[in-house]
Amino acid sequence: xxxxxxxxxxxxxxxxxxxxxxxLAKAYRLLxxxxxxxxxxxxxxxxxxxxxxxxxxxDFNPPKVAVVIDKQTYxxxxxxxxxxxxxxxxxxxxxHQVVAAGNQSGRDVDDKFEACGLRSAPASLxxxxxxxGCLAWLECRLLPEPAMAGRYDLFLAEVVAAWADPAVxxxxxxxxxxxxxxxxxxxxxxxxxATGEAVQA
Amino acid sequence: xxxxxxxxxxxxxxxxxxxxxxxLAKAYRLLxxxxxxxxxxxxxxxxxxxxxxxxxxxDFNPPKVAVVIDKQTYxxxxxxxxxxxxxxxxxxxxxHQVVAAGNQSGRDVDDKFEACGLRSAPASLxxxxxxxGCLAWLECRLLPEPAMAGRYDLFLAEVVAAWADPAVxxxxxxxxxxxxxxxxxxxxxxxxxATGEAVQA
Numbered sequence: 001x002x003x004x005x006x007x008x009x010x011x012x013x014x015x016x017x018x019x020x021x022x023x024l025a026k027a028y029r030l031l032x033x034x035x036x037x038x039x040x041x042x043x044x045x046x047x048x049x050x051x052x053x054x055x056x057x058x059d060f061n062p063p064k065v066a067v068v069i070d071k072q073t074y075x076x077x078x079x080x081x082x083x084x085x086x087x088x089x090x091x092x093x094x095x096h097q098v099v100a101a102g103n104q105s106g107r108d109v110d111d112k113f114e115a116c117g118l119r120s121a122p123a124s125l126x127x128x129x130x131x132x133g134c135l136a137w138l139e140c141r142l143l144p145e146p147a148m149a150g151r152y153d154l155f156l157a158e159v160v161a162a163w164a165d166p167a168v169x170x171x172x173x174x175x176x177x178x179x180x181x182x183x184x185x186x187x188x189x190x191x192x193x194a195t196g197e198a199v200q201a
Numbered sequence: 202x203x204x205x206x207x208x209x210x211x212x213x214x215x216x217x218x219x220x221x222x223x224x225l226a227k228a229y230r231l232l233x234x235x236x237x238x239x240x241x242x243x244x245x246x247x248x249x250x251x252x253x254x255x256x257x258x259x260d261f262n263p264p265k266v267a268v269v270i271d272k273q274t275y276x277x278x279x280x281x282x283x284x285x286x287x288x289x290x291x292x293x294x295x296x297h298q299v300v301a302a303g304n305q306s307g308r309d310v311d312d313k314f315e316a317c318g319l320r321s322a323p324a325s326l327x328x329x330x331x332x333x334g335c336l337a338w339l340e341c342r343l344l345p346e347p348a349m350a351g352r353y354d355l356f357l358a359e360v361v362a363a364w365a366d367p368a369v370x371x372x373x374x375x376x377x378x379x380x381x382x383x384x385x386x387x388x389x390x391x392x393x394x395a396t397g398e399a400v401q402a
Contacts, residue, residue: 032254033386033394034235053233056257058269058353066267068259092400099402152259154267156353174388182397185234187375193234196383196397199293201300
């Protein structure tokens with residue numbers, strides 16, 4: 001099974017992505033199934049991106065999210081400086097780029113997007129860029145909870161805009177048709193699961 | 202695909218579960234891929250259980266977790282009173298019980314485990330029970346962050362013991378072989394995804 005999926009990954013070069021606005025009251029559904037995300041941030045002409053499996057919705061409407069981001073990381077520093085970030089939900093097709101974004105620091109390269117083979121697109125309400133080729137995006141503004149960031153590297157934020165590729169998410173639900181376009185769930189050390197079969201109770 | 206999985210669910214009655222201790226430093230791997238969990242709590246002879254998709258690891262070692270639990274719920278009240286809870290990771294085979302646990306209140310029934318068709322087993326270090334038939338379990342003690350519970354229904358806790366069914370998790374990794382024994386990822390309204398194919402970067 002894995003080798004078939006790997007072949008599909010090789011064949012599926014990221015295409016410029018369609019983006020359709022997601023109603024804010026349904027933005028939690030972009031994260032509710034627990035995908036690993038890319039976190040991007042920008043401040044004063046610098047930008048960066050990293051991977052984060054530790055994320056979850058925190059409220060429905062206005063939508064809020066929680067994400068754990070090591071303050072020592074360059075992305076963490078850009079978030080603390082700018083008060084903004086974007087969560088992008090990457091597909092299986094980007095698994096190598098996700099691992100690259102998780103393994104190197106933006107402090108060691110001119111531009112980590114380029115170093116990881118990721119392209120960006122402008123967000124609508126925040127300076128942090130969207131990651132091109134992803135399935136969904138949440139533009140976020142930090143909530144003022146510095147004690148949580150200080151004690152736990154835990155960042156709480158309000159989602160101010162949300163987007164999804166209508167090929168995989170529309171009318172408030174995910175509909176994965178191609179294995180390379182499923183979302184990813186990291187376990188450890190570059191081992192992921194793809195989002196699997198639909199189960200309706 | 203869904204109908205096949207539903208047939209498997211019907212055929213897979215929960216069996217008494219094997220449990221093997223998971224090294225605390227690797228307990229985060231039980232939640233890292235973003236499964237929906239059952240949260241159980243007990244206090245002064247009362248116990249309850251509910252479903253929670255909004256959970257994530259918060260630290261590696263000692264392991265910590267974050268979970269969103271409406272304080273108005275009976276489970277939330279038992280957690281605040283006892284300072285303890287258990288997260289159990291349910292399989293596809295328990296999807297109907299998970300939805301039942303998410304849809305009714307323990308205040309309306311004598312015992313919600315029985316009302317939902319769930320069985321319990323004693324935990325090792327906390328009074329909250331484990332949910333029998335699950336894939337993995339994390340015994341948790343609340344961290345003293347009442348402002349987070351107050352403002353966001355956000356409970357932070359330290360994991361004091363962790364267990365997994367060695368049929369699906371051993372030596373620090375998940376290995377799902379039967380579709381009814383995969384973990385679950387809730388989206389909304391009883392629509393879930395099963396954990397899918399392994400993807401190694």
